Amino acid sequence: MKIFDRKKVVFLTKHGKEAVVKPLFEDQTGCHVIVNREFDTDRFGTFSRERKRRRTQLKTARMKIKMGLKRSNADLGIASEGSFGPHPQLLVPWNVEMVLFYDPKDKYEIFGIYEGPLTNFSHRITSEYEEIIEFATKVGFPEHHLIMRPDHEKHKFIIKDIDDFFKLKAAYERCMKRSVMSKVYVETDMRAHANPTRMRNIEKATQDLVDKLMKLCPVCNAPGFTAIQEVKGLPCSRCGTPSEFTEKIVYECHKCGHNEEHFYPYGRFVPAEYCHVCNP
Ligand SMILES: [Zn+2]
Ligand SMILES: [Zn+2]
CATH class of the missing domain: 3.90.950 (Maf protein)
Structure with missing residues (x-):
């Protein structure tokens, strides 16, 4: 099950x-x-x-x-x-x-x-259609869609769902017509679809x-037995001084409260090169 x-x-x-x-x-x-x-x-x-x-x-x-x-x-x-x-x-x-x-x-x-x-999160401001084509190609258009506005990123006029070169050209012309600076603001569409x-x-x-x-609590079987804390203090291999590296991870069950400390997930010691006493 x-x-x-x-x-x-x-x-x-x-x-x-x-x-x-x-x-x-x-x-x-x-x-x-x-x-x-x-x-x-x-x-x-x-x-x-x-x-x-x-x-x-x-x-x-x-x-x-x-x-x-x-x-x-x-x-x-x-x-x-x-x-x-x-x-x-x-x-x-x-x-x-x-x-x-x-x-x-x-x-x-x-x-x-x-x-x-x-x-591919990025944008371009330009007056040249060639530059828009170059930008579009770089960000994976037309599989990745684009959004365009006249002049700047906050302009109220906005064209979304640009997903082919015909629409791209049309959007460019419409935005240029409304632009006071003869520029368009084109950007990647970050909506998932x-x-x-x-x-x-x-x-x-x-x-x-x-x-x-899918990690289950070993006591009550509740799903989601996850790490709640990483504790620093992994000792230096030469002098034993606690470091900023993780010494243990604490797991706790949200349902029954059972907890476990897993020591040394990334090793037993820190090399002396990383120690602020041995290598200040
Ligand atoms: Zn439990
Ligand atoms: Zn040391």
């Missing part, structure tokens, strides 16, 4: 994410995913800035699950939420995809995550979630 055998899981989504989330979740956990498209999830914020994202990724995902559970008779809820932007240190485009799971009966949540540079790269990242986050859920 699988962990969620015949349980109903509601998934509130507008942009076709069920294409990757539903089969993966159903196959591996045995549940039935009910897709709810009635609700406009753009109300929680969009990538194209018509509406600002006011909550954090996690809070938004929680809101979506709450709405989904309210509108169905499901036992469980899942939601997916992504974010894009330059990585604060690496300064490369960065995508974080989260798939959140919530069990309203036992009141516990677990999230799966993908985080990395695999994204318009962005196969993002869709693959959502799939990875979903797999991470399923992997976490």
